[in-house]
Amino acid sequence: MTTQALLQVLASGLLMGLLYALIAVGLSLIFGLMDVVNFAHGDFLMVAMYAAFGLWFFTGLDPLLAAPLVTGLLFVLGALAYLGVVRFAMRARSNAGMVQIFATFGLAITIQGLAQFLFTPDYRSIGQSWLGERTINLGGLFLPLPQVYGGVVSVLTFAALYLLMSRTDFGKALEATREDQGAVALVGIDRNRVFALGWGLGAALVGLAGAVLAIFYYVHPQVGGPFSTIAYVVVALGGFGSIFGALVAGVIVGLIEALATTILPPALKSIGIYSLYLAVVFLRPRGLFGRL
């Protein structure tokens, strides 16, 4: 492989990795906040992709402009998922872990069923958009414009997320709630409100990723599955709950995947990513930057 080709592979791996990071960070955020794994996370991504597709199909709105709307919609969905389902799951006095797992699985299956009911199981894609199908020449590397856009959005979002968590009262409330759920009540923080906003934020982040992904990826009711697995890998590698870890791990997973694609048959590529999850949890359960 020539240097040029290798750089090409690494660049596309980096861009896809940044998008994986954006897909995964909401999962990590929610886990860090309240120790709950959302098994409907991939289906939130699917809803966002359908929303971007639907806006384009019915109103002709370009996915670039639809992104804020989709992000807002997913914020509402995430907050509702907490208020309507997860809040009750956390009240369970017996079998608490099992209740959380199956409540979010039930949510996932319901969302998939609704998507299939509304849009049929057919594969859909956004036919024409401002960025779709275009490439950009960056110093001799030809990169698809939608992926470059995704990478830029991801980096900017992580920067904004960092500021949100470190500079705002909301960020401090999130941090305090994850540290000690009982103590925050004493200083007047409504735990339920923080959790609902946390779920909204987590879903909004994956919603933004979905609005980007819909430009260059097919959408169908089961599209969330593989992406949610990648999100588990990213979150485990970065450390459950770590935002910065999700960014670094997303890029690592993207690069490994891109390199694996060049040497391995496609089926083994997924096996490689799955094995990465196992290697991380067996050898270093707290991931790269996680707290135990």
Place this chain on the structure above:
Amino acid sequence: MAIAKALPLATVPSPFLARRRRQLLLAVPVFALLALLPLLVRDVYLQNVLVLTLMYAALSQSWNILGGYCGQISLGHALYFGIGAYTTSVLFVNFGILPWGGMLAGGVLAVLVALLLGYPCFKLRGHYFSIATIVIAEIGLLLVHNWDYVGAAMGIQWPFGPDSWATLQFARDKVPYFHLALGLFAITWLVTWVIEGSRWGFWWRAVKDDTEAAQSLGVEVFRSKMAAAAVSAFFTAVGGAFYAAFVSYIDPESVMSFRFSLLFALPAVLGGIGTLWGPAVGAAVLIPLTEITRSYLGGNGSGLDLVIYGVLIMLVALARPEGLLSLLPRPRAAGEGGR
């Protein structure tokens, strides 16, 4: 070990033993009446639903041994189901070994795999463990998908032959499969009953309720989990062998997809996790409901069957975390072992 030996079951108060005797006495007429059910239900479609219900009752009972009693929520049992189905099919189609032998071989192979995987996996807790089981089952599915010797994506078709109890092939008659599935369910029920009264049963529930406390009291946590996984994997593989004989054609998606892992766990969750009759009650509600909604609502792929299924799972998990069985009034005798 030493502590558990020093505490023989005889010292457990007798209401516990009396309750166990009652459970066994109650089970005999239940199984006898179930065996007569095909006399009442003549419709082939409904008989098919009954076979599936009993099969999932048995499979969920097997899952319950690890998930319910020992508290290790596996979402990858499709792997053991697939091992049973594939071992039986390969041995029968390629080597002419009868499915009865394949059933046993598949079970033993599943136990070996479970022990091998359990070694690293049982160091993981909670979500880490559950996600690891999903990931491992997916890897298994992908491997089978690309393994030409077992038919890769094409799968394995059983040869057509005359109806026979030796080859477990019955072209039209569902009743033999019904009794086979009932037998499988009865065996898994009996195994669970025996476990409930044994030292292992007490250890497993201790591991589930509070692993640290159990460890400090001398329960061998790791060995407990390994033993539960072995028993659970064996009967799941036997169920897979039964399923392969029942449908006579298997491919990777039709026996190893994630859907099955969920379907083994759900009846137990619905009926009552870690209880003797929970998986059966759950299967009796869930399987006919999903089969019938699929026939009436989902035949055209509308997705409404999935919505009903998903909402049901959420409702049960949220409204009745102890399962449907907990709705029955039950006096709690002193010294009672179950939850």
